Amino acid sequence: MKEKILWIVPSRNRPKKLKRFIESFLKCTTGHADLLIGLDSDDHSCDHLIKRYPQLMWEINDPVKGSFLKVLNSMALKYAEQYQWLGFNEDDGIFKSPGYEEQFISKLKTLGKNGLVYADDLIRKRKLIYFPVMDASIVKRLGFFVPPSLQCMYADNFWRDMAHHLKSFHYFPELVIQHLHYTREKNEPKDDVSVSVDSFATADNQAYNKYIATQFKIDMVKLA
Numbered sequence: 656m657k658e659k660i661l662w663i664v665p666s667r668n669r670p671k672k673l674k675r676f677i678e679s680f681l682k683c684t685t686g687h688a689d690l691l692i693g694l695d696s697d698d699h700s701c702d703h704l705i706k707r708y709p710q711l712m713w714e715i716n717d718p719v720k721g722s723f724l725k726v727l728n729s730m731a732l733k734y735a736e737q738y739q740w741l742g743f744n745e746d747d748g749i750f751k752s753p754g755y756e757e758q759f760i761s762k763l764k765t766l767g768k769n770g771l772v773y774a775d776d777l778i779r780k781r782k783l784i785y786f787p788v789m790d791a792s793i794v795k796r797l798g799f800f801v802p803p804s805l806q807c808m809y810a811d812n813f814w815r816d817m818a819h820h821l822k823s824f825h826y827f828p829e830l831v832i833q834h835l836h837y838t839r840e841k842n843e844p845k846d847d848v849s850v851s852v853d854s855f856a857t858a859d860n861q862a863y864n865k866y867i868a869t870q871f872k873i874d875m876v877k878l879a
Contacts, residue, residue: 660688660756660788661738663730663800665723666746667848670700677708679750687756688742691734693726695719722806723852731800735791739763742788743800743810744832748776751831759788762825768792769823769878771814774830784814784824786832796877802866807855809863816867820875 662680666673673692680690691712694701698718705713719725731741740763755774763770771789779785794800801810818824 656739656791657689657737658739658760660740660742660759661734662688662690662742662744662788663693663727663734664690664744664746664748665693665726665730666701667695667723668698668700669746669848670704673701673746674704676744676746676748676750677704677711679748681708683750683753683755685754685756687760689738691730693730722855724801724805724807724810725803727810728799728801728803731794732798735794738791740788741791741794741800742786744786745834747835748786749833749835751833752829755827755830755832758827758830762827763788763790766790766823766825769821771818771821771824772827773814773824774827774832776832776834778834779811782815783811784818785811785834787814787818789814793878797874802863802870802874804862804866805859806862807852808859812863813866816871817875817878820871821878 664673664676677690677692680688684690689712691714692701693714693716695718696715714730716726716729727743735741740760752774759772762772766772768790771784771787771793773784773787776785801813805813
């Protein structure tokens, strides 16, 4: 098993944002993290990036009708036996803090098998957890990175609720992994991907409320 962080990044039809994200990762990494990008088989907008960045990990998946969290779960379960720590990020994220990896890993080793860490995303501060890095054993014991009933939203609520339940997490206010959401970009139109993600708001809200009411405590027992 590699004592490294594996960042898992589902992406679709956002080549400019993905390139910006990749460049920020490469500027900030010190070699203690790998980057895995999941693309849909019917999306060829990023083919040139695959050729440009062969040092990264690329996976082509069957389209899942907009549910990028299903892609996240699938790839997380696949690699949970190969990496000590797994992280989630998005193609509209931007790494801002060189050397963050050593600080993440040092704290994760201290926190142990239920460890989870996160940086400031410049939107939610410590209130929600949007770009988490967690011990891979959490994924293996739960059987998922995020509850399978969720399609695109409320993952950050789950990671927050799980972290507070386990009481083995750490927030790094001095480290920044910016979430440059379309609502924070001036003169940036809402693209088709954002439209699709936002369309799941009601369904995912209902699914998460049901998960909390019926399954959350059961799953947390698995992490005891």
